[in-house]
Amino acid sequence: xxxIWRDADLPxxxxxxxxxxxxxxxxxxxVTALQSMPDxxxxxxxxxxxxxxxxxxxxxxxxxxxxxxxxxxxxxLLAWLTLQAQRAQAAGDTAAADAVRRRIALVESGG
Numbered sequence: 001x002x003x004i005w006r007d008a009d010l011p012x013x014x015x016x017x018x019x020x021x022x023x024x025x026x027x028x029x030x031v032t033a034l035q036s037m038p039d040x041x042x043x044x045x046x047x048x049x050x051x052x053x054x055x056x057x058x059x060x061x062x063x064x065x066x067x068x069x070x071x072x073x074x075x076x077l078l079a080w081l082t083l084q085a086q087r088a089q090a091a092g093d094t095a096a097a098d099a100v101r102r103r104i105a106l107v108e109s110g111g
Contacts, residue, residue, distance in 0.1 A: 020046045027057045034063050043067045044076055051083070058087070078107055 010018055019033035030050055037043045047064035050056045056064075061084050068077035081104045088097035 014042070016042055017046060017049065020049050021053075027055075027059065030055060030057070031059045031063060034060065040067055040071045040073075044073070047080075056083075058084075061087070074107060078104060081107065 010021060013021055016033065016037045020030055034043050034046045034050075037046055044064060044067060047056065047060055047067070050060050061080055065077060065080045065084065068080060081100055085097050085100040085104065088094075088100060
């Protein structure tokens with residue numbers, strides 16, 4: 001997947017976003033970079049960058065879910081949960097997909 005920026009633009013990003021935007025960031029390094037970001041919004045943006053570049057692992061998605069949930073950010077939480085349910089379904093894990101869908105229903109109902 002083509003990045004939404006050019007490599008020449010990387011120095012313009014905040015240091016904490018450069019760590020996830022750089023091509024070749026491996027899974028563990030991406031999660032560590034997200035966890036070390038200074039605030040919740042930066043973590044959401046970093047997770048979105050990883051998603052847009054096709055590098056959002058299950059660990060990245062789980063971190064984004066936990067981050068959005070902790071902040072009470074309903075729309076990002078629902079977006080990440082929907083992605084998690086789709087990936088579980090695509091992997092044939094119907095039990096996990098059903099559990100995530102139940103959580104989605106709970107969030108949508110205001111619970």
